[in-house]
Amino acid sequence: MGLLKWGRTKSPWIIHFNTGGCNACDIEVVAALMPRYDIERFGIIIRGSPRHADVLVVTGPVTRQVKDRLVRIYEQMPEPKSVIAVGSCAISGAPFADCYNVYGGIDTVIPVDVYVPGCPPKPEAIINGIVKLIEKLKAG
Amino acid sequence: MTEETTEENEIVRKMKHLIGKNVLESEVTRPRRIFILVNKKVFGKAIRYLTKRMDFSHVSTITGVDVGEEIEVIYHLNRAGTTELSLKVRVAKDKLVLPTITDIIPGATLYEREVHDILGVIFEGHPDLSPVILPEGWPSDVYPLRKEWTIKKIQKKVTKGGKR
């Protein structure tokens, strides 16, 4: 089983979805892919289709309109999948928590593995979140 | 006062000349800002006059404000990027109808859609007034920005008491 676990921890492919946030966290997630931080060193690539991805990186409070799309994306991903909630909006809905069109954090909709606090979290914090996820995968 | 404000007063004078006492209120708060409240009856004429002859061709946006028993719709018109004229019209809540201006300025379709969505003002002649920013399955009688709808009441009504 060591080989499978090695494979799974060494190449976590991510897919990014913004559920209504202010796209500050999104540009930080994309900045983590860029030459200065370059998370491809850990074997992470951003994939276009939910079918190819293992990790769903979600940013933003879940607005009412986006909720069932988020659940649909989560269902489309093949099984050993995990979710990273990036940004305090994704964790608790932050400033928009009591707006009428917002559900609050991601965990009210789909199970979340790693929370990355910050508004927006710096790319180093996002990489730290991914490393924690890899440790969690290693622990099995 | 600098030369600019006379230009604003010039516009206000022309409007008064056009529709006389129907200009209920007019105010020049600072250079390049004019607020004019017009009676609903002459609204169509005023808009046509401003956009066609006075060259206010750019609609920055349309704001809806719930002022108690009436809804105030404010058309922020702009001329050549400089002077911003806010034309205000008051519509009673029981008869929320206004003529659309999309035939004069096609760019205003989106703004009218939003005011209809969150305040319920119906714009006659608008090509397509279906719901806009509010999510699918939003109860059609809830207008979020009305004063009587507090956030708590909206939440309860929309989720029908379901979980947040």
Add this chain to the structure above:
Amino acid sequence: MVPEGIAALIQILLFPGFLFLIALAFFYEWVDRKLLAKLQNRYGPLYTGPSGLLQPFADFIKLLSKEDITPKAADKFMFSCAPLFMLSFPLLALFLVPAAGLKALISFEGDLIFLMFLFTLIAVTIFIAGWSSVNRFSTVGGVRAAFQMLGYEIPMTLAMVGPAIAARTLSISQIVGWQSQNAAWFIWLQPIGFAIFVLCLLAELEFIPFDIPEAETEIVAGWFTEFSGRKLALIRLGKDVELVLAASLITSLFLGGPNSSLPILAVGFFLFKTTLAVVLLTTLRALFARFRVDQMIAGAWKYLLPLAILQMILIQLGFGR
């Protein structure tokens, strides 16, 4: 078992056969990703194995262990066969190309034509894969792959036929033999043919200037949007083996191939030249933006085809000998 039979089996299964080629596929995917990263001023895979060497292998293993989803509406049979074809065709084509010595595993008069047929089959498989997964993105991706094939197929065939005419043979091994006898590589004799061949290979491999069928930013992941798990692993491996096929074809047709009788030296030459070819393909990949389908086809018919015909005329007039 007759030893000669065992030797043939070993040759097919182990040395210039499956294992060697699949290992080569992983190695070249690593070379491709690292070089692309370097050109884009970043590191590329770093922590899986020595400087990321095992990254493609890790991706393969991970994909194998993932859940394999077949969409309800998909055409089940073709949906599951497409990845198999996608892997087997390039592997079969690689047996025709001499890797360890002057003679390829299977070498007969006319194997160049058989290779061109396999290239077309790969494009058809891509179309079938896109069509059978009934996702609109895949459908558009599959249709685009078919469009693209119309564009690059004919110039590529002409470019491949060039060396065959010059060497008066239709077998790749003989072409390599001819180049080693006359000690003249076709890259010097037919530079236009070489340029056309490389451009068409970029289109066949769906690399950046021509990665229209899987344009990530337009149609999600193009024709293989719906594949996941084992099927995706096979498709990605198939695409890597296709990269090895393209590079080894450039080596054998235009760079003289493994032109020494000693097997060790032959493999050394082969590896060195194929890596050079991969480096060339990746550098081209990093320099361009993506073309539109109609621009690509228009470009192929307006520029590549006349140049290919010009190359044909030059060979007839004796410049290509």
Add this chain to the structure above:
Amino acid sequence: MSYPTIRIPFGPQHPFHIEPEYFMFEVDGERVVGVKPRIGYVHRGIEKATEDRTFIQNLYLIERICGICSHAHTTCYTQAIEEILGVEIPPRAKFIRTIIAELERIHNHYLWLGLAAHEIGFETLFMYSWRDREIVMDLLELVSGNRVHYAMNTIGGVRRDVTPEIVEKIRKGLDALEERMRYYKKIAMTEPTISKRATGIGILKPKDAIALCAVGPTLRASGIKRDVRADDPYIAYDEIPFNVITYDGCDVISRLFVRCDEVFESVNIIRYAMEHLPEGKIRIKVPRRVPEGEAVSRVEAPRGELIHYAKTSGTTKPERYKVRSPTLGNIPSLCKMLVGGYIADIPIVIAGIDPCFSCTDRMAFVNINNNKQWILSGEELRRYAIKWYRKE
């Protein structure tokens, strides 16, 4: 015999764009026949939320309307409230606000250049431009302590001062930024693949631009000279000389050139502002209770004219606060540009107006009339197409 057009959904999750927006394209082969944007995914109901918060709390909320143009939103907000209060902020604060506004414009244009390159598949330019964007991010972090959401503005002035050594660092950073942008502009002009994918695409004629109320670089790329900084100067723009960039190519490549030149303008503005930074306080005390009144404030955000309308009722909370973001003004023109193009052109034309749906999501256009879930399975698609085709 016209084939039933296929409907291709773009979004809400789409690799090319970092935000959920959703365009349903009716496609005939590779040609786009009709477009229905359906946004509303990021609509959080901010305008209602502002009515329950005091003015200082609103500052925190208004800033998070959009991550990339957060300073533009707060400048517009503080300007409106200061106008109602009848308060004049110290000149040094005006200059610092202008410096941060221009730094944010540079940050936005670099970010846009990368995203536009990503959409036409030019990964290397995407990586390079975002690598150079880190320079301006470091400058912003240096001045305000945060890479995004700088929280520099408060009602009555600015929160942090710009010390001389920060000025020195900014000057060094600006030289590098300007030099890199010159290099990218040269690439955009000479590189055949970029010009092939961006010239003559997404045409917006001046007549349509005015009729559809386009704003910002999209308007200026159609040859119309309108810029809020020059026409309706606010904070320190009346004291700083700069010129408004216009190109009359009306297509995506001229929008790119408009933005490239705007970066050069911004660099000059910042240099001028730093040289003429007046001394004095950076903030003045402001009463918590705002008198009754209303104000319309306009700001030239990186994407175009941003307008806020504030109505106050003499309490500590605003009566009504309306925000209209620049991208919303460009959506009708975007739909006009998209119809008639290819599928492959859709991302680059959408990117052409540099949409920011986090701001926009007060509005959408038309929603999908019949089905609720957004992925049509093959069966439904065929049935729908036949039904739609018969209706034709």
